[in-house]
Amino acid sequence: MKTFNTVVLNITVAILDFLYKGRDYQRFWVLEEIARAPYFAFLSVLHFRESMGLRGPDHLYLMREHFDQSVNETEHLEYMESKGGNAYWIDRFLARHLVLIYYWVNVVYYWLFPKLAYHLSYEVEIHAADTYAKYLEKNGSDEKICAILNDELNHASELLQAMEKNLCQYTKITKLESI
C-alpha cells in the first residue's frame, strides 16, 4: 500500500507540475490548500474515536500535534494568499474541489489504516519541502519560503513519530479487545 501512496502522489504531482508550470505562488497555494486537509481529517477521526470510547494512550499527543500542524498550514496558506496564490477563480475552483475529495479520502483512510494515512501525508510533506527547495534553487534566497520549507520538514518528521505512536495505540486497543 505504501507503493500505492507513492504512485498516486507521483501522478498527482505530475498533473500539478504540468498545470502550474511557471505559476509558482498559484502552485504553492493549491498545494497548501490540499496538504492541510489530512490534519483536519485526523482530528475529525480522533474526535470521533474519543466519542466512541476508543481513546488510546497517545490520543492527546496526536490531537495537539495535528491541531498545531493544521494552524501552521493555515499560516502558510495565508502567506500564499498574500502573494496572489488564490487570485484566479480557476485555481480556487480546482483546489476547493480537490480538498473536498482529499479530506474525505483521509477520513476513511485514517480510520481504517492510520499508519498508511500518515505515510501518505509524510510523502506529501516531503514533496512540499522539495518543491520549495527547487524554488529557492531557481530564484535565490527567500527567508519566508525557507521558513515554510523547514516547517514542512518538521511536519514530515512529526508524522513519522505519529506513525509509531499510532501503531502502539492500535496494538494496545487490539490487545485489550482480545482479552
Ligand SMILES: [Fe+2]
Ligand atoms: Fe505547508
Ligand SMILES: [Fe+2]
Ligand atoms: Fe506541511
